[in-house]
Amino acid sequence: MARAGLGRVSPAAVIRSPADSPPLTLGTPLFPLPPPPPPSPEWWNTSFAVAQGFRAVKCDDWYLSSPGLDWTDAYAADPLTDLVCTYSGDSPPVRSCTCTQRPDPVQYGCFDITDPAHAARVLGGEASVWGEEADAQNLLQLLWPRASAVAERLWSDRSVNNATLAAPRLADHRCRHVARGIPAGPVAPGFCDGLRT
Numbered sequence: 801m802a803r804a805g806l807g808r809v810s811p812a813a814v815i816r817s818p819a820d821s822p823p824l825t826l827g828t829p830l831f832p833l834p835p836p837p838p839p840s841p842e843w844w845n846t847s848f849a850v851a852q853g854f855r856a857v858k859c860d861d862w863y864l865s866s867p868g869l870d871w872t873d874a875y876a877a878d879p880l881t882d883l884v885c886t887y888s889g890d891s892p893p894v895r896s897c898t899c900t901q902r903p904d905p906v907q908y909g910c911f912d913i914t915d916p917a918h919a920a921r922v923l924g925g926e927a928s929v930w931g932e933e934a935d936a937q938n939l940l941q942l943l944w945p946r947a948s949a950v951a952e953r954l955w956s957d958r959s960v961n962n963a964t965l966a967a968p969r970l971a972d973h974r975c976r977h978v979a980r981g982i983p984a985g986p987v988a989p990g991f992c993d994g995l996r997t
Contacts, residue, residue, distance in 0.1 A: 846879065847911030850921040859926040864946045865933035871970065871987060872963040875949040879925045880958070881912040895959075925954050944977050944984035945970045 849856040861877035863869065883897035897912065913919050927950040934942050948970050953961065960966075967988055975992035977984035 845911065846922060847913050847918070850913060850918040853921075855921045855923055857923050857926050859928060862925055862927040862950050863930060864927050864950075865929045865942050867933060869946065871945045871949040871985075874927070874946045875953055875963045875966055876961065877925075877950070877953065878958060878961065879922050879954065880914075880919055882910045883912050925950065927951075940983050941985040944982060945974050945987050946985075948973050 846856045846858045846860075858877075858879040861882075862874055864874065881897065888894040888896070913922065927947050929939065929942055949963075949966070952966060952969070971987040971990060974984045974987050978992045
C-alpha cells in the first residue's frame with residue numbers, strides 16, 4: 801500500500817460496518833478517478849495538427865477495408881510522414897524519401913514531421929475497418945495480416961520498413977492465426993504447415 805502512495809493504514813480504518821458508511825446515491829463514484837487527459841483527435845493532416853500544438857493519432861493510411869489495400873501498403877505507411885522512405889543498411893541508417901502526391905495536394909499533401917517536439921505529439925496510429933467493405937464473411941481476412949503489418953510498423957523503429965524482410969515474419973504470424981482457427985488472409989503464395997502455434 802505504501803508503494804501505491806496510501807501510506808500505512810490500520811485494518812480498523814479500512815473495515816467499516818454498513819451502518820458507519822454514508823448511503824451511496826446514483827452517480828457517486830466508489831473510487832474517485834483523476835480527470836482524463838485532453839482528447840487526442842484523429843487527423844487527416846497529422847503534420848498540421850501537431851504544428852498547432854495538438855496531440856494526434858494518424859489514421860488515414862490504415863483503413864484496412866479500403867479496396868485494393870494490401871498488407872504491403874499498410875506496412876509502408878509511417879505515422880510521421882506521408883513520404884515513401886527507404887533506409888540504407890549503414891549505421892546509422894541513411895533515409896531516402898520521395899513524395900507521391902495525393903489527389904488533393906492542399907488537403908492531402910505530403911508531410912514529413914522532423915521536429916522532435918512535433919514528433920512527440922504524434923501518439924501513434926490507428927487501423928480501422930469500415931462496414932461498407934466488410935461484413936461477417938470477410939472481416940477477419942481483411943483484418944489479418946493487414947493489422948499485423950500496421951502493428952509491426954507502430955511498434956518498430958522507423959527504419960524497420962522493408963516489406964520484403966517483413967514478409968516471412970508476417971507469414972509465420974498468419975500461420976499462428978490459422979492454427980488458432982482465425983481465417984487470416986494470405987501474406988504471399990504459400991501454405992501453413994500446421995507447425996506454428
